[in-house]
Amino acid sequence: MRGPVEKACEHCGQTFTCGGYQCWCGKIGVTEEQMDWIAARFEDCLCTDCLGKITRGEIVMAKPPAVS
Numbered sequence: 001m002r003g004p005v006e007k008a009c010e011h012c013g014q015t016f017t018c019g020g021y022q023c024w025c026g027k028i029g030v031t032e033e034q035m036d037w038i039a040a041r042f043e044d045c046l047c048t049d050c051l052g053k054i055t056r057g058e059i060v061m062a063k064p065p066a067v068s
Contacts, residue, residue, distance in 0.1 A: 009050055010044055
């Protein structure tokens with residue numbers, strides 16, 4: 001991806017600008033566990049507000065239901 005792209009957050013719907021490689025989201029401090037949780041639930045980016053809430057524990061990282 002080249003240049004900034006307008007996206008809508010998959011969690012809250014807020015629009016934001018994604019810078020692609022070395023985007024602002026890389027500076028928020030999302031842990032590997034948090035990134036795995038996000039990747040298991042969403043197909044695209046989340047906004048700065050939602051990523052911040054995840055890193056601060058304001059969005060609870062519940063485990064997905066077991067598949068039987």
